[in-house]
Amino acid sequence: MSDLLDAGREKHNNSNYILEASGIDFTYSNGYKVFENVNIQLIENTFAAIIGPSGIGKSTLLRILGGFLKPDAGSVYLKGKKIQKPTSDIILIHQSIVTFPWMTAIENVMMPLKVKKVPNEIAEEKAMKYLELVGLQGFENLYPKEMSGGMRQRVAIARALAAEPTVFLMDEPFAHLDELTAEGLRQDIYNILFSPETPLKVVVLVSHNLTEVVELADQIFVLNNIPATVVANVSVTIPRPRNPRTDEFNQMLDNLYIHLTPPRVKTR
Amino acid sequence: MILAIFATTGRVFFLIFLSIITGWFLSYASVKSKLFEEIYIPLTEIFESVPVISFFPIVLMIFVINIGGIMGIELAVDFLVFTAVVWNIWMGEYQAFKTVPNEMVEVSENLNMGILQKLRYVYIPFSIPRVAANLFPSVSDGYFYIAVSEVFTVGTTQYHAFGIGSLLVEFYSKNEMNYVFYALLFQAIIVGTVIILLRKYSKYAVAKYTLDTDAPIIRRGRINVRTTTRIISTIAKNPVSRLAGYYRQRSSYRVKKEEFEKEERRFKIGKYTGYSAGIIILILILYAVVRLIISIKFNTWHELISVTPEILLYMAFDYLRVLIILFFSVIIAIFVGYYIAMHRIAEAIFVPVIQIFSSFPPPLYFPIIFGISYPFVYHYFGELYTDLYVLFLGFISTFYYVFYSYWIGIKALPSEYFDIMKNLNMGLLSKLKNIIIPGTFPYLIAGITSTINSAWGGLMIGEYWPYIVGNKSLEVSNGLMKFIDINTVNGNIAYAAWASLLLAIVVAIYSILFTKKLMDLAKKKYVAEEGIFAT
Numbered sequence: 001m002s003d004l005l006d007a008g009r010e011k012h013n014n015s016n017y018i019l020e021a022s023g024i025d026f027t028y029s030n031g032y033k034v035f036e037n038v039n040i041q042l043i044e045n046t047f048a049a050i051i052g053p054s055g056i057g058k059s060t061l062l063r064i065l066g067g068f069l070k071p072d073a074g075s076v077y078l079k080g081k082k083i084q085k086p087t088s089d090i091i092l093i094h095q096s097i098v099t100f101p102w103m104t105a106i107e108n109v110m111m112p113l114k115v116k117k118v119p120n121e122i123a124e125e126k127a128m129k130y131l132e133l134v135g136l137q138g139f140e141n142l143y144p145k146e147m148s149g150g151m152r153q154r155v156a157i158a159r160a161l162a163a164e165p166t167v168f169l170m171d172e173p174f175a176h177l178d179e180l181t182a183e184g185l186r187q188d189i190y191n192i193l194f195s196p197e198t199p200l201k202v203v204v205l206v207s208h209n210l211t212e213v214v215e216l217a218d219q220i221f222v223l224n225n226i227p228a229t230v231v232a233n234v235s236v237t238i239p240r241p242r243n244p245r246t247d248e249f250n251q252m253l254d255n256l257y258i259h260l261t262p263p264r265v266k267t268r
Numbered sequence: 269m270i271l272a273i274f275a276t277t278g279r280v281f282f283l284i285f286l287s288i289i290t291g292w293f294l295s296y297a298s299v300k301s302k303l304f305e306e307i308y309i310p311l312t313e314i315f316e317s318v319p320v321i322s323f324f325p326i327v328l329m330i331f332v333i334n335i336g337g338i339m340g341i342e343l344a345v346d347f348l349v350f351t352a353v354v355w356n357i358w359m360g361e362y363q364a365f366k367t368v369p370n371e372m373v374e375v376s377e378n379l380n381m382g383i384l385q386k387l388r389y390v391y392i393p394f395s396i397p398r399v400a401a402n403l404f405p406s407v408s409d410g411y412f413y414i415a416v417s418e419v420f421t422v423g424t425t426q427y428h429a430f431g432i433g434s435l436l437v438e439f440y441s442k443n444e445m446n447y448v449f450y451a452l453l454f455q456a457i458i459v460g461t462v463i464i465l466l467r468k469y470s471k472y473a474v475a476k477y478t479l480d481t482d483a484p485i486i487r488r489g490r491i492n493v494r495t496t497t498r499i500i501s502t503i504a505k506n507p508v509s510r511l512a513g514y515y516r517q518r519s520s521y522r523v524k525k526e527e528f529e530k531e532e533r534r535f536k537i538g539k540y541t542g543y544s545a546g547i548i549i550l551i552l553i554l555y556a557v558v559r560l561i562i563s564i565k566f567n568t569w570h571e572l573i574s575v576t577p578e579i580l581l582y583m584a585f586d587y588l589r590v591l592i593i594l595f596f597s598v599i600i601a602i603f604v605g606y607y608i609a610m611h612r613i614a615e616a617i618f619v620p621v622i623q624i625f626s627s628f629p630p631p632l633y634f635p636i637i638f639g640i641s642y643p644f645v646y647h648y649f650g651e652l653y654t655d656l657y658v659l660f661l662g663f664i665s666t667f668y669y670v671f672y673s674y675w676i677g678i679k680a681l682p683s684e685y686f687d688i689m690k691n692l693n694m695g696l697l698s699k700l701k702n703i704i705i706p707g708t709f710p711y712l713i714a715g716i717t718s719t720i721n722s723a724w725g726g727l728m729i730g731e732y733w734p735y736i737v738g739n740k741s742l743e744v745s746n747g748l749m750k751f752i753d754i755n756t757v758n759g760n761i762a763y764a765a766w767a768s769l770l771l772a773i774v775v776a777i778y779s780i781l782f783t784k785k786l787m788d789l790a791k792k793k794y795v796a797e798e799g800i801f802a803t
Contacts, residue, residue, distance in 0.1 A: 068687060086690040097801035098684040102706040102794050111702060115692045145798055152801045163692060176801060 052223030662726030673715025677708030
């Protein structure tokens with residue numbers, strides 16, 4: 001029996017997917033069924049986005065992908081291995097920007113390394129590397145409250161990178177930044193995340209902002225209906241850097257809007 | 269017996285009620301008059317940080333010796349309990365009044381409301397959740413001090429005020445243990461009922477009077493901002509109210525200068541109320557101080573000075589005891605508090621249990637514990653037993669302050685921190701060291717401060733307890749509280765008052781130099797909510 005379970009857990013060992021969610025069902029504690037048979041597959045070097053009407057469960061899905069919530073049915077696999085609980089291989093970046101106010105920028109970034117018992121000198125060196133990568137060289141000794149929102153989000157990203165994860169889950173990471181700062185960070189983020197210096201293989205972004213999604217994503221999953229399921233899986237092949245003023249870009253936006261009709265309650 | 273329990277409970281509640289009513293007017297005077305605020309708030313903060321025992325000799329002098337009779341004793345008991353319950357209620361109301369949203373104040377001005385109308389429609393309703401939150405520590409402190417102050421001895425005279433405290437002393441002295449158990453049982457029922465009613469009232473108060481907030485911070489699990497506030501209101505101890513200084517900074521209500529002047533002209537009564545109340549408080553304090561000074565003859569000053577080194581040495585002994593109590597309280601709080609905060613079922617069971625337990629005054633049941641355990645403790649620890657009992661009494665009188673404060677701190681941590689801890693697979697010690705303890709630091713400091721202050725109450729009772737059970741007495745070899753107790757009993761009020769005054773000075777200096785600095789540091793660097801940036 002246990003062999004069967006183990007075989008089940010490792011069934012995707014030979015798959016090409018870095019992250020896979022298969023047949024996910026989930027119901028809130030109040031009895032509201034959010035998802036039914038949600039399937040997502042992501043190969044290496046994919047920047048994926050999840051969009052959908054407000055309240056459809058995008059952030060909940062992200063938490064299921066990260067192992068923070070257990071689905072009622074279905075499983076999440078990282079490189080073919082079933083995710084049972086949160087792991088530092090899949091790091092969640094929150095919608096509200098999270099830093100530790102009692103630690104400087106570099107101490108914030110060093111924290112995941114310290115947890116892994118990396119010697120102090122090496123941890124400091126690595127933390128500096130990630131701070132440089134996110135453009136915060138020279139600001140390492142500032143406390144979060146001495147920084148702007150954009151800088152704080154960069155610290156949070158550097159801290160997440162320092163955990164050296166395979167997957168990044170980003171829950172509306174630009175939602176609390178002003179448009180100008182958000183635009184600046186958006187322009188940097190793709191290069192930061194897929195820089196050869198990071199071990200990242202997949203990024204999953206949840207966002208309300210369709211322009212942002214089309215600007216960044218290679219693959220877009222549209223969630224809709226009640227309970228929600230993936231109603232469209234759109235590949236974005238527009239070459240980078242993407243200009244939101246082009247016809248191709250706007251056509252993609254129109255295409256996405258078609259799928260974002262008000263959610264319909266599924267009847268059986 | 270039932271009458272005695274109701275008399276005690278009635279006293280506690282009447283004094284709390286009095287504190288609430290006076291607090292509303294004093295707080296209103298504070299937000300309207302800068303001068304009054306400058307006098308009232310620092311004084312309240314100092315009094316809040318000074319152990320109630322410091323008031324005891326003053327109380328005895330003013331009420332028992334000067335007024336005398338049943339009225340004198342009743343007033344002495346009431347005043348002592350009043351000083352135990354009043355400060356956190358006053359501070360809570362002041363903080364609530366200071367954080368009334370400007371828009372609400374403007375509406376009240378727009379409608380030309382008078383002082384009483386403003387109080388009735390704006391300020392008082394806004395302060396209700398905070399008052400409800402502060403009822404818990406006040407009831408707890410009230411019961412504690414009333415239990416020990418209903419009977420006291422000065423010289424050869426023992427004074428009694430009718431209540432459960434005095435009744436139990438009588439039962440213990442006559443060794444009528446059956447009655448003791450019945451009295452404790454009834455008292456437990458009353459305390460339990462009071463706590464359950466207070467919890468219900470807190471929930472009601474928060475549901476009805478708390479403003480909706482757009483605060484973007486989502487609390488851990490199913491707890492959201494409102495629920496957290498409700499929990500805090502339901503179980504909060506006075507340390508939490510001190511934290512409100514931080515919120516005050518975030519959303520303080522400050523009347524602009526022109527508006528302030530306009531207000532002053534329009535509501536002169538408010539200003540005069542403020543001045544009058546400030547002056548009355550100052551007069552009361554000055555009166556107490558003058559009485560203290562003139563009650564001592566000039567030649568006895570020499571004696572007092574000569575006994576000072578001895579007093580300071582006793583104080584050092586007591587500080588050591590307080591530190592030991594604090595050490596165990598903090599260690600238990602950090603681990604047990606964390607466990608309870610993380611486990612929903614444990615939390616649902618233990619939080620109300622500890623709350624009821626904490627409101628049940630240890631002086632009432634401690635003799636039973638002593639009576640049962642004394643032979644064993646004496647057998648294993650010999651003469652050390654007195655100190656062990658005193659430390660234990662201090663511990664059960666006070667550990668829950670730091671426990672609750674820390675637990676509330678954990679509940680108030682942003683949910684995102686818990687996600688990160690899970691995400692990074694942090695171990696228990698790593699979580700505590702990197703996130704939980706720094707994130708709850710302001711709460712810990714507030715809890716530690718209250719624990720230290722309340723530990724003195726435990727020491728006061730435990731260090732000298734003649735005939736605690738039958739012929740047995742509890743008496744430490746050295747201790748300031750014993751010194752005060754013995755001198756009070758011997759009618760040597762000057763010595764007792766002098767020792768209390770020295771203690772009050774040391775505690776106030778300690779509070780200003782140590783606690784306040786740590787609190788400032790906590791507010792400056794360790795406010796977990798500031799780690800969350802959300803527009």
